[in-house]
Amino acid sequence: xxxxxxxxxxxxxxxxxxxxxxxxxxxxxxxxxxxxxxxxxxxxxxxxxxxxxxxxxxxxxxxxxxxxxxxxxxxxxxxxxxxxxxxxxxxxxxxxxxxxxxxxxxxxxxxxxxxxxxxxxxxxxxxxxxxxxxxxxxxxxxxxxxxxxxxxxxxxxxxxxxxxxxxxxxxxxxxxxxxxxxxxxxxxxxxxxxxxxxxxxxxxxxxxxxxxxxxxxxxxxxxxxxxxxxxxxxxxxxxxxxxxxxxxxxxxxxxxxxxxxxxxxxxxxxxxxxxxxxxxxxxxxxxxxxxxxxxxxxxxxxxxxxxxxxxxxxxxxxxxxxxxxxxxxxxxxxxxxxxxxxxxxxxxxxxxxxxxxxxxxxxxxxxxx
Numbered sequence: 001x002x003x004x005x006x007x008x009x010x011x012x013x014x015x016x017x018x019x020x021x022x023x024x025x026x027x028x029x030x031x032x033x034x035x036x037x038x039x040x041x042x043x044x045x046x047x048x049x050x051x052x053x054x055x056x057x058x059x060x061x062x063x064x065x066x067x068x069x070x071x072x073x074x075x076x077x078x079x080x081x082x083x084x085x086x087x088x089x090x091x092x093x094x095x096x097x098x099x100x101x102x103x104x105x106x107x108x109x110x111x112x113x114x115x116x117x118x119x120x121x122x123x124x125x126x127x128x129x130x131x132x133x134x135x136x137x138x139x140x141x142x143x144x145x146x147x148x149x150x151x152x153x154x155x156x157x158x159x160x161x162x163x164x165x166x167x168x169x170x171x172x173x174x175x176x177x178x179x180x181x182x183x184x185x186x187x188x189x190x191x192x193x194x195x196x197x198x199x200x201x202x203x204x205x206x207x208x209x210x211x212x213x214x215x216x217x218x219x220x221x222x223x224x225x226x227x228x229x230x231x232x233x234x235x236x237x238x239x240x241x242x243x244x245x246x247x248x249x250x251x252x253x254x255x256x257x258x259x260x261x262x263x264x265x266x267x268x269x270x271x272x273x274x275x276x277x278x279x280x281x282x283x284x285x286x287x288x289x290x291x292x293x294x295x296x297x298x299x300x301x302x303x304x305x306x307x308x309x310x311x312x313x314x315x316x317x318x319x320x321x322x323x324x325x326x327x328x329x330x331x332x333x334x335x336x337x338x339x340x341x342x343x344x345x346x347x348x349x350x351x352x353x354x355x356x357x358x359x360x361x362x363x364x365x366x367x368x369x
Contacts, residue, residue: 070168088251089159093153119136124208130209135212137205141228151188154181161173174258176263236300241300243270243274252267253267289348295348309363
C-alpha cells in the first residue's frame with residue numbers, strides 16, 4: 001500500500017492498544033511467513049466490500065501493515081519509478097530485483113560476452129542456414145543492451161522510500177547513491193559499452209553471420225549483409241546520450257545541492273571521465289589508431305558537446321554550456337599535433353584533423369554569438 005489515510009476520529013486508549021497488539025501479531029507473522037491477510041473489494045472498484053462483520057477492521061489492519069514499510073524485504077516501486085525518463089532509483093528495475101543491480105549487470109554482461117565467443121559451435125549445425133547464427137547473436141545483443149542500461153540510473157541517482165513519519169526504523173524519502181557507486185557505474189559503462197574491446201566480436205563469428213530469414217509476408221526484405229555496426233552504434237549512442245540528458249544532469253545538480261560535491265559524482269567529474277574514456281587512444285602518452293566504431297562514438301560525443309554549447313534550451317543546466325565548452329577547449333588542446341604521431345593509420349590521422357577543425361568552428365560560433 002502506497003498511502004493509507006488515518007481515520008479522522010481520535011483513537012481511544014483501548015483501541016490504540018488493540019492496534020499495537022495487531023501490529024505485533026503482524027510483525028511476528030510476517031517474520032515467520034506464517035500469516036495471510038485477505039481483503040475483499042467491491043467488484044470493479046477499489047472500495048472495500050461493505051460487511052459489518054469485517055469492514056470495521058480493514059483500516060486497522062491496513063494501517064499496521066503500512067507501518068512495516070521500512071522492514072527489510074518490504075520493497076515497493078511503481079511502473080513510473082522504473083520507466084519514466086527522470087526515474088533515478090537504481091534499485092527499481094524492470095529486469096533485476098537483486099540487492100545489487102550493478103553487480104548483477106556486470107555478471108550478466110560478462111556471461112553474454114562469453115556466450116558470443118562460443119556461438120558458432122553452439123548454433124551452427126549441419127544443413128542449418130547461417131542466418132540462425134545472426135538471429136541468436138542479435139538476441140544476445142538485445143539482452144546486453146537491456147543489461148547495461150541498468151548503470152545509467154546510478155549516475156546522479158537517489159534511493160527512494162515510501163516510509164511514513166514515525167514508522168519503526170523509518171527512513172527519509174530520498175537518500176543519495178554513494179559517490180563510489182556512481183563512479184563504479186561510470187567505469188562500468190566505459191568498460192562494457194564505450195571501450196574498443198567491449199563489443200568486439202571474434203572474426204570467426206563475424207565471418208559466419210548470414211542473412212536473416214524473411215518472416216512470413218514481411219513488407220521489407222531483411223538486409224542481405226548483417227548491419228551489426230549500426231546496432232552497436234545505436235547502443236553506444238543511446239547510452240552516451242542517456243548520461244548527458246537534461247534529466248540526468250538535473251538529478252546530478254540536485255544531488256550536489258542536497259548532499260554536497262564531496263559526497264556525489266559531480267557534473268564536471270562525469271564530463272571529464274567521459275572524455276578521458278571515449279578518447280583514450282588519442283589522449284594516451286603514445287597515441288594509437290582508433291577503430292571505426294570508436295571514431296563514430298567519438299563523433300557522437302563531439303556532436304553532443306557541440307549541441308550543449310550551441311543549442312542549450314531553457315531546461316538545460318546553465319553550467320552545462322560552460323562545462324561543455326571547457327571540455328571542447330581542452331580536447332582540442334590535447335589533440336593538437338597528435339595527427340603527426342608515429343604509427344597512426346590514415347583514418348585516425350584524418351579523424352584527428354577533422355575533430356580539431358569542428359571544435360574550432362563550434363568554439364568560434366559560440367564566441368561570436
